Amino acid sequence: MHPQYKADKPIDCPICSMKLVKFEPTPNGENKPMDSMPGMDGSSSSTSSQASNNTIYVDPQRQQLIGVQFAKAITKPLSKELRVVGKVSFDETKITHIHTKVTGYLENVFVDYVGKPVKKGDPLFTIYSPDLVATEQEYLLALRSNKELSKSSFEEVSFGSSSLLEATRKRLKLWDISDKEIEELEIEGKAKRELTFYSPVDGIVTERAAFGHGKFVNPEMDLYSIVDLSTVWIIGEVYEYEMSFVKLGQTVEIEMPYSDKKSLYIGKITYIYPVMDAKTRTAKIRIECKNPQYTFKPEMFVSMKIKINLGTHLVVPEDAVMDTGEEQYVFVD
Known part of the structure; x- marks a missing residue:
């Protein structure tokens, strides 16, 4: 936007086609410099006594230039989806030697x-x-x-x-x-x-x-x-940082990515192996799945999804979160 162009009604700027915003002077009648924002230079004004140390003021013109957007913080149920690669194996409890x-x-x-x-x-x-x-x-x-x-x-x-x-x-x-x-x-x-x-x-x-x-x-x-292949085991590998989300009895959705029929099969986590792989930093989990038509064959690779309910939380858009590497924060209007 070109601040030198003014109009008495809301129209588009004839130079850059951006929407003109209503001019609102600061409490002291001057434009407030962004001195309290980290990395900006400028001297303090009388409005600093009316705001806390973690409050900044950005005038509407500058908001329009930098593309500031607003969104409401809402409470909603959250879920997480883990994607795991697995390999089909025999059900070791159903192997008979003659x-x-x-x-x-x-x-x-x-x-x-x-x-x-x-x-x-x-x-x-x-x-x-x-x-x-x-x-x-x-x-x-x-x-x-x-x-x-x-x-x-x-x-x-x-x-x-x-x-x-x-x-x-x-x-x-x-x-x-x-x-x-x-x-x-x-x-x-x-x-x-x-x-x-x-x-x-x-x-x-x-x-x-x-x-x-x-x-x-x-x-x-x-x-x-x-x-007996009517029931098979599927051995999946979960990364170390995701292990806290995996629990016994969780339902797992299983699909064969190379199959023409994108059919979903349901299994349950029946065992979590107590040993971590030192090279891949993964732990194995065992999923038990019915196999009445012998669709799953030993040594076959499959894709699995584990949906995790995280409960109800206060959420904001992901783009609103500023990550410094050590902490995360948002700006509240």
Whole structure:
């Protein structure tokens, strides 16, 4: 604005097109210099006695030149949003390892590749175990003996035969022989050369060491790893300065940034790891999420948003805050 141009009504300046403002003289009839603003030179005037040390006066013309704007301080609810990158992982509580409790040799392998889905009760493989066959024969012998000696007039004899039968039965059960298979053994009356092992859970085969006919196996070998992917863990990393906002049980919005379908999935923070990464200065959090359609696959990267309620506070526009590096302040009209 050009202060030398004056008008008797509010119009635009014909030189610079800025709106003219109403002229209002200072209390002493003179324009007040900006001597009390940090960094401005000027002598004090009589108005300083009417204002406190942290009060400055800027005349309307100068306000127009520097583009001063006014906004009301209001009370409103505040929220904060944390954006976290996460990686999908197995739910470690739903990983099942398949072992045999006897030594033997593989005969047939029904689950023959990694990634194959299995249901609880599906056959995995059959095994020939000389120890198991011998125990089955002992059980059949104890069963026949118990039938003959259970009616003995000597109590010790009948008790001993029943005890032997029960001990042999327990040995079979300790080797994971089901009641159904023991019942079939009793009906057929002869030992089976092969024993079939079944899947104890629903899931996806992620590791396999049962290969081919004749492979020797023992209880130390991990023949299969089966993982239930209906629930997955997502491991996210949160910066150290944001950790104070993260709490157990918070709801997390999850999305796959490279997916055509911008679908949101909901998870919850179930664990906050107690160790900080010294290199990245981040801490890990664990989010548990349902995965009924196997949309999330282990090692997949996802984006997550954590919305935090900060409560109701008095707020001003962000541009109104002056930051000196050591403190923040605003000007109040």
